[in-house]
Amino acid sequence: MDLGLRGRTVIVTGASGGVGLATAAMSLAEGASVAACARDGVRLARALEPLPRADGARLFHASCDVTDAEAVRRFAEAAAGELGGIDGLVNNAGRSLMAGAGETTPEQWRDEFELKIFGVLNPLRAALPYLTRSPVGAIVNVNAILARQPEPRLAATSAARAALLNLTKTLSAELAPVRVNSVCLGLIDTGQWRRRFEASGEPSYEAWTGALAADRGIALGRLGRAEEAAYAIVMLLSPLASYITGASLDVGGGVSRYA
Template identity: 40%
Template sequence: MELGLKGKVAIITGGSKGIGLATALLLAAEGAEVTIVAREAESLRRSAEQIKEQTGKDALAISADVSRPEEAARAVAETVARFGGVNILVNNAGTSAARPFEQVETDAWTADLDLKLFGAVQFSRAVLPHMRQAGGGAIVNVTAVGGKTPGASSLPTSVSRAAGLALTKAMSKDLAADRIRVNAVCIGLIRSAQIERMWQAKAPELSWDEFAADARHGIPLGRIGNAQEAANVIGFLVSEAASFVTGTSVNIDGGISAVL
């Protein structure tokens, strides 16, 4: 399927590893120009080199704190100066923070919302003039299945992710007239540094494949997913193949969620 991404310009926050990097690689391979944004300069440098080696594209790597509006504005301005505009935004920056309600201090609530919710808000606001100038665009907010079905000891992450879903739906209504589509993906268990740490802590005697397929994870498809599988869905949602899709969320969780 032709995704229609050649010549498009994409910004991916949290783009130096995991789902963000896999998405950057996919979009670059499809012909898009990509900017990857993260805090760690060295990780960004290595990821930009990987994108160049695998796709031939010179990615723009920007070290920035996505929760700060001035940093978001700078990253977008540098992208426009380099590539001439912005067509795609993937709000992927985030960390896992899951504790019981009484253990979450005010500062932790603020930090989580600043990163996961307001980070998406800041970047979305910064790209809107450029998407309007281009005649449209696509935004994908990367959230988690816990935002739909919060469990015990899932705070503050589940609340931040639920807010991201509400943001997605509201933005999709407001921006549809500008031909700017806004969707979300809800991530379940996807291989990451955090999941690998869980593997080493709980079952170091198992190979990765054995751990990923452990029935105790409760995943109907029988295994933990990988970043490429998430990137494939994101790539579709930002592409012309999804030109009539907006205001929706897609679970990338192997069927584990109890809700659509």
């Protein structure tokens, strides 16, 4: 299926691995040009270099910290100049803080909200002048099912994710006709889970992740793949999704512990 992204330009933050890299790869394969950023510019360049591109798709990349408003402004300006505008924005940069509420310091609380909220608002503000000039302007905020289903071991991250979910809904009304949607991820098989498995001392990754999926109530009995999350993101960027805004799409394998 042609998603109608050929000739469009998409910014993807946090693109050096996992879901961000998979989103950049899928966008390029669909014929979109991609402006990719991450804090580690060397790692980003190494990850992007082998990605195949459809005819006409171009790639721009640079190191950028999404919590630095001026750096993000410069990145968006350079990307638009190099690629001829901005039609889509994927706010993917993020991390999780493993700590209960009582263990989380005031500085850690602030850091989580700085990344989850201003790490979205900064790219949005920088890209918005270009998005409003596009006939198909779209924003996808990559969030987590934690936004509705908090985990005690991820207290600050869960709270910040809930705030972002609420903010995304507000922005979808305020910024229309630019569309704003959320993709809420469950457990996705990325490097962090591989590292936790290696630290666990368990002999089988498949058995370990299967037990993890059972413990978390994942109906499909496995972790998701980065490309499965990327498909949901790229679909919401597509002009074929032009009547979808203010929506939240779960990519979590059927986790349903929240009402």
